[in-house]
Amino acid sequence: MKPNVPPSELRDAIASLRPYFVRAGWFSVFSSLLILAPSGYMLEVYDRVVNTRNHTTLVMLTLLILGAYVVMEVLEWARSEVMRSASVELDRRLSGRIFGAIFDANLKRIPGGSQQPLNDFRTVRDFLYSPALLAAMxxxxxxxxxxxxxxxxxxxxxxxxxxxxxxxxxxxxxxxxxxxxxxxxxxxxxxxxxxxxxxxxxxxxxxxxxxxxxxxxxxxxxxxxxxxxxxxxxxxxxxxxxxxxxxxxxxxxxxxxxxxxxxxxxxxxxxxxxxxxxxxxxxxxxxxxxxxxxQWQSVVNVRDAWMRLDQLLMSLPAQAPGMALPEPRGALLVEQLFASAPGNPNQILRGVAFALAPGEALAVVGPSASGKTTLARMLVGLWPAAGGKVRLDGADVHTWSKSELGPYVGYLPQGVELFEGTLAENIARFGEVDMAKVEAAARMVGLHDFILSLPHGYDNPVGADGARLSGGQRQRVGLARALYGNPVFVVLDEPNSSLDEQGDAALAQAILAAKARGTTFVIMTHRTSVLAVVDKLLVLRDGLQQIFGPRDEVIAALNKANQQAQQAASGQIVPAATAVAAS
Ligand SMILES: Nc1ncnc2c1ncn2[C@@H]1O[C@H](COP(=O)(O)OP(=O)(O)OP(=O)(O)O)[C@@H](O)[C@H]1O
The missing domain is CATH 1.20.1560.10 (ABC transporter type 1, transmembrane domain)
Structure with a gap:
């Protein structure tokens, strides 16, 4: 039985360029036939001019051969132009898809998430008007x-x-x-x-x-x-x-x-x-x-590039557009969630389950490598669940169309991740810049005055990866980006790891203000300062949910357990905040 191999998108795209190949093929035939013109000229000169000594015939034949050369060059130029247009058409058809596949490969941490597929695509595209292919024609x-x-x-x-x-x-x-x-x-x-x-x-x-x-x-x-x-x-x-x-x-x-x-x-x-x-x-x-x-080297190169590209596209089939759903309000439901990193069977999260009503804030605490960042990724639908679901207003966040869901969601990853562009562009997520919204988000995180003090204000470039900003400034710009446009659901992964006391206070204020408008927050943190503004607390350890509930009840339970353990060990008593931080 024939194995169920998915169709090659690359081959289909090349097949769709058939009209270009046919046109270039005809140009090739005519220009190649004109290659015979010099032989014909030689024969005629030999036959008609040398024997008859007729000067007019010589001039006429010479004019004819000159015309033939001009036509031959025009045909060759036209053929190159046709194949150049074919390469532009190939780019139009596939560049978006390849860019998306590289992006996907990066998200899923599989090979291909680098610059290489773009280089390979350029090799395939340029081959269409290369001397090797034109000679083959x-x-x-x-x-x-x-x-x-x-x-x-x-x-x-x-x-x-x-x-x-x-x-x-x-x-x-x-x-x-x-x-x-x-x-x-x-x-x-x-x-x-x-x-x-x-x-x-x-x-x-x-x-x-x-x-x-x-x-x-x-x-x-x-x-x-x-x-x-x-x-x-x-x-x-x-x-x-x-x-x-x-x-x-x-x-x-x-x-x-x-x-x-x-x-x-x-x-x-x-x-x-x-x-x-x-x-x-x-x-x-x-x-x-x-x-x-x-030109054989270019043939081998293009074949190599083709195979790598084909493999990338086949391993990451084009996604069907996600579900279109009504505007979410921010009700979060996590159902018995199991998670592992893409391509890795080891389970990182095992049976996490909780719910938040719109406007509630949850802090997730736990020791290093307990799975907080993984939970943050799952909450915004970056990785597919190995079991269970994350639902926002009842719909699975992983399958929800990200371009539709994006404006309702804010996410600050641990590494912040700013892009080359201006402050305004970064805060506005590189969409259409709505200055009123940009300014509102910057004010919320206490960044507005700093931005105004810059030579170009909101038009100041941040540099590659935000290199022109300090760590704390980068984190605040990332926060402003997460809060831009008043999203209904915001996930912040270690939002205050680079913030000073003033930044911490601004963050707390921003969370309170957004909560008052109905935004639901999940904040992964090692620091206790953020606990003052959350309603609920979840403790993770080794991917397991140890406890979840209203903040004060969880802190009381943790304190009690800690005190009992410590008393049993040495008779000492620890303060509440230290207990949570130590968890
Ligand atoms: N892409 C990945 N591939 C394989 N394992 C991963 C991947 N990402 C995370 N892990 C593993 O998952 C576990 C939890 O990592 P995670 O980053 O979620 O922890 P964390 O609680 O956020 O840690 P920290 O507080 O140090 O940031 C770790 O053991 C880590 O090695």
């Missing part, structure tokens, strides 16, 4: 030339056929000899590039701890592999390219000699001029094949 014309040679004399036709077969064999051996090396070279180049990207992202760590030399050494090792494989492949390819040219040149001269021999035996149709025509046809016939051999 001309190969059918070789058959026409061979037929013409057979028409002049079967001897010439057979000789051309034998050399054509030799040339195809050269191309085949070239493929066998260079493909594995070129693929290894590509793999090493990608590894070196990815290593360099990672190192550049961590430039400060490398510089501060003097790691540059070792980092460079490791990069060089990968880069050396790439250079070694590429040099070996080029060496072998160079030999085959020389061989291909040799075969082409030999055929040209051989056909001239053979035609001369036939002439001497009175067996050449068309007389002496045909000797030259046969030689030109022979040389031209093999030209596209020689070109293909010369």
């Amino acid at each position: 001309e190969t059918p014309i070789a058959l026409v030339m061979m037929v013409l040679l057979f028409m002049i004399s079967p001897w010439l036709g057979w000789a051309a056929l034998v050399f054509g077969v030799i040339q195809v064999a050269v191309a085949w051996f070239n493929e066998r000899a260079t493909k594995p090396l070129l693929m290894k070279a590509n793999g090493s180049a990608i590894a070196a590039q990815q290593y360099a990207d990672g190192a550049l992202r961590n430039a400060e760590v490398i510089e501060s701890m003097g790691m540059l030399r070792d980092t460079h050494r490791l990069w060089q090792r990968k880069q050396r592999d790439f250079l070694r494989f590429q040099a070996l492949a080029s060496e072998r390819a160079g030999g085959f390219q020389a061989l291909a040219k040799l075969v082409q040149n030999i055929l040209g001269s051989l056909l001239l000699g053979l035609a001369c021999w036939l002439l001497l035996r009175n067996q050449l149709n068309g007389g002496g001029g045909m000797m030259i025509v046969a030689s030109i046809l022979g040389g031209r016939m093999l030209a596209p094949l020689v070109q293909v051999v010369t």
Whole structure:
């Protein structure tokens, strides 16, 4: 039985470019036929001008051949333009999908979540108007030339056929000899590039701890592999390219000699001029094949890129648009939630269950690696649940269309994650900037006065990853972004880890103000300052929900348990806040 393989989106997209290929194919046929014009010119000059000594005929023939050259160039230009348009069309069809797949691969932490698929797509797209493909389009014309040679004399036709077969064999051996090396070279180049990207992202760590030399050494090792494989492949390819040219040149001269021999035996149709025509046809016939051999590296590269892209798109099928649902109010229900990281079977959360009414705030506390960040990701629907569900107003947040749900949700991840752009753009989530809303969000987190003190105010750029801001400022901008547009449900993962006392107070104020408007909050925290403004408390340990309930009841229960444990151990009593923080 045929395995159930999903259709290749890449192949479908290329198949949809058929009209472009057909048009370019016709241009190829006509421009290749015009390649015969110089042979015709030579014959006519030899036949009509040399014998008759007619100057007018010479001028007319020369004008004709000049016209033919112009038409040939125009056709070749038109063919390139058609294929360039095909590449633009391919980009229009697939670039969004590929960008989405890279994004998805990043979210799911699977290979492909890097710059590489975009490079691969550029390789595939550019190949559409590369010399290799344009030469391949001309190969059918070789058959026409061979037929013409057979028409002049079967001897010439057979000789051309034998050399054509030799040339195809050269191309085949070239493929066998260079493909594995070129693929290894590509793999090493990608590894070196990815290593360099990672190192550049961590430039400060490398510089501060003097790691540059070792980092460079490791990069060089990968880069050396790439250079070694590429040099070996080029060496072998160079030999085959020389061989291909040799075969082409030999055929040209051989056909001239053979035609001369036939002439001497009175067996050449068309007389002496045909000797030259046969030689030109022979040389031209093999030209596209020689070109293909010369350009073989780009063929291997495109095949490699194609396979990686195809695999990425197949492993991350296009998502059906999520459910369209009525505006949420912020009622959160977590039903027996089990979670594991994508591609990893280990369960991180095991049976977390709680509910929050609109306008309620919950603090999630627990030791490091207890699963707080994982719970935050699950609450905003980033990872699919391994069991159970997270529901906002009854609907599963994971399957809800994120572009629809986004405006109602605020999320501040642990790493903040700002983007290159202005403060206003970052706060407005890179959508249409509504300055009134931007300012309101900045005021809520106590950032407005600081922003106004900057030279360009809200138009001040934040730099790549928010590099122009301090850690605390970045966190506040992230908070303003989470609160932008008064979302009904906000998840904050360690929102005050970089905040000072003033920032902490601003955060508490912002939570209270948003709660009063009906926003539901879940705040993952190690710090106790935020506990003053929450209604409920959940304690996580090793992915298990230890206790959940109204804040004061949970603190009292924790204190009691802690006191009992401590008294049993040493007779000491610990204050409430310390007990919660220690949990
Ligand atoms: N992408 C991932 N792949 C595999 N395991 C993961 C992934 N993310 C988190 N984990 C594991 O899940 C567990 C919980 O991690 P999580 O980040 O949710 O804890 P946390 O309570 O937020 O910790 P902290 O307070 O230190 O931020 C850890 O053991 C971690 O190794």
